[in-house]
Amino acid sequence: MPLIAPSILSADFARLADQVRAAEAAGADWIHVDVMDGRFVPNITMGFVVVEALRPVTRLPLDVHLMIVEPERYVERFVAAGADVVTVHVEATAHVHRTLQLIRSAGARAGLAVNPATPLDWFEDVLGELDLALLMSVNPGFGGQRFIPRSLERLERLAALRDRVNPEARIEVDGGVGPGNAAELVRRGADVLVAGSAVFGGDGTVAENLSALRDAAQA
């Protein structure tokens, strides 16, 4: 059964705690927190204080996606703030292996993300060191973008690599995920679906949106 990780990037920040509680009550599995620094991506979002503020609000794992340069400088502070999963971008850290070890030794699960144009070969030598492989299916920086179709084929290749090198690692797909493509993503190997606008945007309530996504993912 795939896990669903609503991304709070599309939540109403004036009511963030309520939105997270609504997602948890509706059966979300993880809460996805997009951290952006205005350098790795052309947008600035949130940092330690938001993770810290959300920690007592939910029992769900906080899945922190760092879209920042030199994430190794900050991973320990995110873990101390309450992150359960910390994902860094392969394009943003010079010593990928060391950074993954740093995340684990700080006490969190380690994730590695790749942008849509980054070769999947990057995963080959580090899959054994990570708990989560994050495949970006949009260019990182913003919610509400359209899913890049080529990501489907990349997902299949990543799943084959994962099965061969480290079957324990989960594959997370992030960007443009919704009821229209959830089943296909699961079929091709996704274990965790991140969804921002499909959960917190649109016309339905968070509960309605999440259940539509869950139904689609399990179809």
Ligand SMILES: O=C(CO)[C@@H](O)[C@H](O)COP(=O)(O)O
């Ligand atoms: O990391 C990112 C964007 O860079 C994502 O986690 C987005 O927040 C996903 O938003 P939707 O595409 O689901 O609206």
Ligand SMILES: [Fe+2]
């Ligand atoms: Fe994300």
